[in-house]
Amino acid sequence: MVEAVEKRGRYVLGLTGMPGSGKSTARKILEEMGCYALDADALAHEVLDLPETLSKIAVLFGEEVIKEGKVDRPALAHLVFKDSQKLQSLNDIVHPEVRRLARERIESAPANGVVVYDVPLLFETSLDKDMDGTLVIECDFSVRLERVRQRGWSEQQLQDRDQHHFSDKAARADYVVQNNTDLKALQTGLEAVLHQIKEEIQK
Numbered sequence: 001m002v003e004a005v006e007k008r009g010r011y012v013l014g015l016t017g018m019p020g021s022g023k024s025t026a027r028k029i030l031e032e033m034g035c036y037a038l039d040a041d042a043l044a045h046e047v048l049d050l051p052e053t054l055s056k057i058a059v060l061f062g063e064e065v066i067k068e069g070k071v072d073r074p075a076l077a078h079l080v081f082k083d084s085q086k087l088q089s090l091n092d093i094v095h096p097e098v099r100r101l102a103r104e105r106i107e108s109a110p111a112n113g114v115v116v117y118d119v120p121l122l123f124e125t126s127l128d129k130d131m132d133g134t135l136v137i138e139c140d141f142s143v144r145l146e147r148v149r150q151r152g153w154s155e156q157q158l159q160d161r162d163q164h165h166f167s168d169k170a171a172r173a174d175y176v177v178q179n180n181t182d183l184k185a186l187q188t189g190l191e192a193v194l195h196q197i198k199e200e201i202q203k
Helices: 023-032 040-048 051-061 073-080 084-107 141-149 155-162 183-202
Strands: 011-017 036-039 114-118 133-138 175-178
Touching: 011 023, 011 183, 023 036, 023 114, 023 133, 023 183, 036 040, 036 084, 040 051, 040 084, 040 114, 051 073, 051 084, 073 084, 084 114, 114 183, 133 183, 141 155, 175 183
Parallel strands: 011 114, 011 133, 036 114, 133 175
Antiparallel strands: none
16 A cells, blocks of 8 residues: 555554454544544545446446446445455455555655554555554454444344454554443553554654
């Protein structure tokens, strides 16, 4: 993702976690703490709205996943999260453009600051190698399930998505913050990580 990016003193922190772990909430908290934040899912949504992307998706997955000139994301998700080959085909379309957008946004971020890049499949796509550091938000399955049920997901849907993630994210990360309790605990953990990063930058 950040290959060939001129960082100019920026520290790029890759943020990830299993579905329902609360990494999006963590990203927003870090943004409130003064970090420049990017969301890979939001960038992917931008890419999905590009005419050339719509055309490629219609050819590969059929016109039924296009609704009113836009990708029907729930319909597309239903197709790809049960078929790893279809998911890979979708990623081959979307990921290169997401990387391009991410490079542009990182290059335009304020110098000498921390850029948080929220990427669901950070380790699985080897993007961790392009980061200055990595942070995993860790959370028990039962807590994640309770959260995603509020979005309308079933336990099977969560399990389907989990299959595309490495189960050992925490072991791969530079920093790990637990998110099994409340927002205050999450914020405290993130403050500690940001403090460590700033100390590292100043060395």
